[in-house]
Each structure stands twice: as C-alpha cells, then as structure tokens.
Amino acid sequence: MIERFRCHLLVIKQYFSLHDIQRAFSILLPYIAGQWKAYLGLFVCVLIDISLTLSFAWFLGDVTDTVVQGQLYRMKWLIPLGAALIVLSIISTYYDIYFEAVAVNAVKKELKTNLYQHILLLPIKNVSSFHSGQLLSNFTNDIHSIDGVIGRSLVDLIKLPLISIAVFIYLVQISWELSLISLLIAPAAIISGAVFGLMLRRNSSNILNLAGSMNSLLNETFQGFFVIRAFTLEHLFHKKYSSQNRELFALEIKDAKIRGRFHAGGDGIGSMVYLMCLCLGAYFVSSNVITVGSLLAFVNLTNHLVYPLTGLAALWAGFQRSVSAVERISKVLEQPVDSTVLPQNLLPQPFLKSIQFHNITFSYDGQHNLFDDFNLIIPAGKVVAIVGASGAGKSTLFNLLQGFYKPQSGVILVDDKSTEELSDSQLRSYFAHVPQETFLFDGTVMDNLLVARRGITRSDIVQAAAIANIHSFIQSLPDGYETHIGERGVRLSGGQKQRIAIARAILKNSPILLMDEATSALDSETEYQVKEALDHLMINRTTLVIAHRLSTIRNADWIIVLDQGKIVQTGRHEELITRQGMYRNLYDSFVRKGVAAVGR
C-alpha cells in the first residue's frame, strides 16, 4: 500500500518536474532554432491575432453603442474599419497556418533525416540492441507525437499569457468587478489541467510503447512470412496482433475520454463564468454603470480570458504527451557514433601483403571473451578456408575484419595499416562480401548491380553477369535487366539470387573476397553454375571462405580450423587429413554423413 502510494507520488513528482521538459527541449532546440524565420513569422501572427481580438471586441461594443445612442454618422468610418479588420484577419489566418506548417514540418523533416543518418552511423552492436519495429515506430508514431512541443503549443506558450494579460487589462477598464469574477476560473483551470495532464501522459506513454510493439510484430510477420506459413502460426500471430490491437483501441478510447472530460470541463467552467458575467453585466447596464456596448465587448472578451487559462493547462498536458515521444527518440539519438561521416562507396584499393590479427581480444557482451589474445596472418593472393563447429567464431572474424565490431584490445592490420586508422569507406573498399544469405533490394536487377560501385557502365554489368553465369537468365526475364525482382528478390530462386550477389561482388572488384558459403543445398545444375561463378570471382583475389563444402576446403591453399575462438590446426587438406585432431573429426563426419557436396 505504502509502496503504491510512493509510486504514485513519484509519478506526480515527475509530472510536475521541469527536468523532462527541459531535456526534451534541449534535444529539439537546435531543430527549432534552425526554423527561426518560420517561428518569428508565427509570433508576428500571434501579435496580430491578439490585437485583432481586442479590436473586434472594441468594434462590437462601439457599433452597438453607436446604434443604441443613434449616432449613425459614425458608421461611415466604422464600416471601412470593420472591413479592414476582416481583411487583416484573413491574411493573418493564412500566414498563421502557413508558418505553423513550415515550422512543424521542417523540424520533423530535419529530425527524421538526422535520426536516419544517426542509425546509419551507429555501430552494429548498438543498432542490434533496438528492435527494428521500435526503430520504425520512432519514425512513424513518435515523430508525429512531438507536435505538442514544436508546433502551435510552443507559440501558445507565449501567446496565451500575453492574450490573458492584454484582455484582462482591457476588461478592467470596462469593469473591474466583472473582471474579478472572470478570474474565478483560474484555480479550477490550473488544477484540472494538472490532473488530466498527468493522466494523459501516463496513457500516451502506454500508447506509444504498445504502438512500438505492434510495429515489431508486423515487421516480424512480414519478414517471417514463410516460417509462419510453414509452422502454421497464422492463428497464433492473428491472436497476438488482435489482442494488441484491442489493447491499443482501449488506450485510445481512454485517451479520448480523458481529453473529452478535460475539454468538456473547461467549456463548462467557461460557460458558467460567461453566464455570471452576463447576468451581473445586465444588472450593471440597467443601473447605468456600463453601456450595452461595453457589456457586449466584455462578454465577448471573457471567452478570451477563459481559454488561455484552460489552454495553458492543456498545453502542459500536451507537453507531457510529447515528452514521452521525445524520450523514445532520444534513446536512439543518445547512442554514441564512431564517426559523423557517412561511409561512401570508394574505388577498391590494391592489396599486396597480408591481413594480420594481432593479440585480438573480443567479446560481444563485454563479459565472455570469444577471442582471447588471438593471432593470425593471412598472406595476400591465397584462398584460405576457415572451418570449425558452429559458434566457433568464423563469422565474427569477418565482422571484425570489416569493422562491424571493434575488438576490446589488439590490432587488425590490412597491408600494415590498422583498421582503426582507416575510415569505414577505405576499409570496406578492400572487401567484397558474399554472405550466406543473399539480400537483394526491392527494385530491378540493374538497380541491385549498380550499387556495387560508382561509375559502373552497362557493359561492365553485362560482363559481370556473364562471368557470374546469370546473364542468360536475366535476359530471359520479361524486362531483362530492368525487371523488378520484388522485396528481397522474392521473385528469384535461391541460386539466381546467389549468382546476382556474385555478379555484384565481381563488379565491386575488391581485392579481398569474404565468402560465407551457403549451407542450403541447391540442385546439381544450379550448384555447378554457382560454383563456377565463384571460381571466376576468386581469380586474382585473396579469398577467405567460411567453407561448408569439402570441395572448397580441398582446393584451399590453406585451412584454418577454429574452435571456440582459438586456432587449433592449420595446413593444407592433404596434411591435415593425416593428423589426429579436429580437422580429421570434421572430415570423418563429412564422410560419415555421405555429404553430397564431397568432391564437387
């Protein structure tokens, strides 16, 4: 019980603390400052709006008194003045909407671009600590929820107190007694704003978190479509999504109820003040304390005294809602990046000497070392097969080499240059990576090949495709190289995708080939075509291959046998086969399984 009370107290404290709002603004301020012209325009519109509010009230009162007192000659200049006020109001309304749209959308645009760039620059270990659905949610729900701190609310923060003060001074001139009555609303507005704002903040934080989870589920559904079908998980996923969707609906309705009660309450209080002022004002008119025109001007302006007060409370509530969204975005933006420059596709550099791993210590989680004082030298121009049980660290070697992860200690040299000293662009220009699973972008075959390197010509592409044994197939497609292959290349077979990936690696023309041999079996004809393509790719290159086929291992110049992050054996197939040890065991298991790939 006491614990729950403490918990509530903490939430309330957090709600009234300025710290979160200050933090949100410190993140957004550079973006807001970048749009100072639009905000200045908006501020000028606000000043015009305040002046117009007072002018219209005065105009209403003056026209009424003019008519009541029979001084119709004054209408000669009152009518053009009214028309001028209306024209000014039309112009101001237009620019008000325009400047707000420019300010809000420009801030969001910049924030989205920076967030995207930041994610592209984040070290892989940091990116993988976020769920892709959560990152997606940052761009969709969260960025759209920050309106409360960058849009009209920001200007209202200045406008509402200003209009309140201006209107109050004007009202006091008409009648100080009525003005005091209209001030009765202040405490009620502030208390209701605070209470409802607190409820809104908690609820919208739940909405944003749930929307993030739903995005993650959608992402998994679309990416794991085949697994869902194969394991008949449709019912399970449907149940999960429906349940989250129902929960979201309930939270949205709760949000609407809170906002509804808040606004209805504010309107109710406003109407009561209006009624009280009208009744008391009517009495003052009948007692000749004020004129009819003054009463009309007064009741007209009362509303402008009421809504800034309830508005300020709503503003606080709105800030609270947006703070949750900014907090979620800031979790990504606060992750440190190694460099602020986006890597670019550079022309390949020559590679003449060796790759060296010196005293490398590496751990993914910072606790269990996968590599401990690891040393390895790979001379240029060789085909090196890396073999070992699953989880031995083979792929991790590739990750370290390409700078996707940094070792905790030790140094990796490529042609005597430390990978730490090379920029990401320089480092990656050394390598062409053919991963086990081919990833193709949504677009045409040509689009997927063009990404390999800058300045590629069509004849380069045709040549590379021919070497990769895929040219004839591409030509047989309805639009040849311009055929759309669908998201992740869904319209192609595994073997076709692999050969496009090989053509892409040929086009990149890097001196070092990193190849993670596919374990999935292809039919013998396709297998042959892929193998031939790979053989072409290896010509004149240093090749590091995580080998799964005996034929690759047999033909390698050098074999490295890896076990739990340690090199346990090295040599050629003929030597290793004669010795007792891990390689011999692996070979025996290959033979025992009667691997179809043997000898291919």
Ligand SMILES: Nc1ncnc2c1ncn2[C@@H]1O[C@H](COP(=O)(O)OP(=O)(O)OP(=O)(O)O)[C@@H](O)[C@H]1O
């Ligand atoms: N991103 C990661 N975060 C944490 N641990 C990881 C990560 N990637 C790999 N590991 C762990 O590091 C170890 C080595 O993984 P690695 O992928 O390098 O092995 P591998 O030899 O390539 O295995 P396989 O042949 O199955 O692909 C494994 O125990 C694995 O669980």
